[in-house]
Amino acid sequence: MTSPNIRPNYLWNDLSIDQTLDIQWSDASLAELSAIQSQIPAGESPEDHAAQSILFTLHSILHHFPGIGSRIQQFSLECADCHSDSKPHSLRLTVVEKMASKSVKLFASIVDDHNHVICDGHVVVYPPTVKQGESAQLSSTGRRHTNYKLFLGRVKHETPVATAVVYPCDEVSLQACREAVEEGLIAPILIGPEQKIRSIAHKIDWDIHNYSVRHTDHAHAASALAMDLVHRNEAHLVMKGALHTDELLREVVKPQTGLRTGRRISHVFVIDVPGMDRPLFISDAAINIAPDLKTKVDITQNAIDLARVLGNDCPKVAILSAIETVNPDLPSSVDAALLAKMAERNQITGGTVDGPLAMDNAINVQAAQTKGIQSAVAGNADILIVPNIEAGNMLVKELTFLGNADCAGIVLGAKVPIILTSRADNVISRLASCAVAVLLHQHYQKSL
Numbered sequence: 001m002t003s004p005n006i007r008p009n010y011l012w013n014d015l016s017i018d019q020t021l022d023i024q025w026s027d028a029s030l031a032e033l034s035a036i037q038s039q040i041p042a043g044e045s046p047e048d049h050a051a052q053s054i055l056f057t058l059h060s061i062l063h064h065f066p067g068i069g070s071r072i073q074q075f076s077l078e079c080a081d082c083h084s085d086s087k088p089h090s091l092r093l094t095v096v097e098k099m100a101s102k103s104v105k106l107f108a109s110i111v112d113d114h115n116h117v118i119c120d121g122h123v124v125v126y127p128p129t130v131k132q133g134e135s136a137q138l139s140s141t142g143r144r145h146t147n148y149k150l151f152l153g154r155v156k157h158e159t160p161v162a163t164a165v166v167y168p169c170d171e172v173s174l175q176a177c178r179e180a181v182e183e184g185l186i187a188p189i190l191i192g193p194e195q196k197i198r199s200i201a202h203k204i205d206w207d208i209h210n211y212s213v214r215h216t217d218h219a220h221a222a223s224a225l226a227m228d229l230v231h232r233n234e235a236h237l238v239m240k241g242a243l244h245t246d247e248l249l250r251e252v253v254k255p256q257t258g259l260r261t262g263r264r265i266s267h268v269f270v271i272d273v274p275g276m277d278r279p280l281f282i283s284d285a286a287i288n289i290a291p292d293l294k295t296k297v298d299i300t301q302n303a304i305d306l307a308r309v310l311g312n313d314c315p316k317v318a319i320l321s322a323i324e325t326v327n328p329d330l331p332s333s334v335d336a337a338l339l340a341k342m343a344e345r346n347q348i349t350g351g352t353v354d355g356p357l358a359m360d361n362a363i364n365v366q367a368a369q370t371k372g373i374q375s376a377v378a379g380n381a382d383i384l385i386v387p388n389i390e391a392g393n394m395l396v397k398e399l400t401f402l403g404n405a406d407c408a409g410i411v412l413g414a415k416v417p418i419i420l421t422s423r424a425d426n427v428i429s430r431l432a433s434c435a436v437a438v439l440l441h442q443h444y445q446k447s448l
Helices: 030-035 049-063 146-155 171-182 194-203 219-231 245-252 293-309 331-344 359-363 365-370 389-401 427-447
Strands: 020-024 071-079 090-098 104-111 117-126 161-166 186-192 212-215 237-240 266-272 280-283 316-320 352-357 383-385 406-412
Touching: 049 071, 049 090, 049 104, 049 117, 146 427, 161 171, 161 219, 161 427, 171 186, 171 194, 171 237, 171 427, 186 194, 186 219, 186 237, 194 212, 219 245, 237 245, 237 427, 266 293, 266 389, 266 427, 280 293, 280 389, 293 316, 293 331, 293 383, 293 406, 293 427, 316 331, 316 359, 331 352, 352 359, 359 365, 359 383, 389 406, 406 427
Parallel strands: 161 186, 161 237, 186 212, 280 383, 316 352, 316 383
Antiparallel strands: 020 090, 071 117, 090 104, 104 117, 266 280, 266 406
């Protein structure tokens, strides 16, 4: 048994991906907090919730998890602009990556006594090398939505973006809009049968009298009006409501009145996969059914551009096929090789592209090494480009329903980002889709 006076710690070998420890504010002794107060950035007051959160995180790492003997290499924490009485209540630390340097990356998320997130981010730590006490069994179910929370954190304090919400004529779509409004992401322009929209709003107990409602008789007219609002610079995002995706996109791709650019329109799933310390991008699993090589070039470039906006300066792109060698009888393997060569010649830019790669050696280092694949991408792919919509759809749904992943979705290649949400999406996925769209809008505005 461990002595009550000995606080157990965790060595590098004790830790594994997704292991989680919850720590209460009351577990931090004032003496220990004071001892590391000097690590608070200059100018921060220890009474401020941000400073308290940072101090609490440092204390918890050094004294609880991994514990005594740990060394903090770097940390990046973002704290919300909370009310003055917001104080840390509890902290969740989760292992998201183990590095060969014998360091680990932790995701830290601090909530107040109302369970509102007031600070979160990543910390890189060297765990202790000398064992102390007997480590407790850790949960491996705590890490969820870490990448999405970081996206949301980046847009928390921005002005809501004017968004044409097309035909929000059921409870699910109007509720999704409401969630984005309450998170401060969008300023909605609700387009569709006015009486129906107001009736649904009343049913879900949402007061929409302060928001613009533009009446149209049906979904087709709502889609057309959304295009017009974008052209008149009244809306900067488009959000799909209770209509079929192809009905909305039919208006998007119209030559004269739509939102086409010189780039082919494609869809990207931004997936938060348990066990991964970064988002996984998959394209195209929703729009282009059987893309040819020219279309795949735009699909790949769209996905790279999105990953860069979201913080990955040089994403690794795997062009998927059933095998990792070129076989003329398997067209997807030929396309993959051509795309990789095009990237070498700067016809696709901003990322490292390789293919063909099979799914296993695209995302698993050991599988790539076993097959002797020498590649900067193999085993470490950030972006997966699928050969067709069937493969993409199956892959995304397997990750969602078997792998417990969450999927945000966005349409790229149009004049403005288009938010596609599904009836099956949970709240965090819908909010993440909106956050990604807002980040794209901010990037486009800076590029003007």
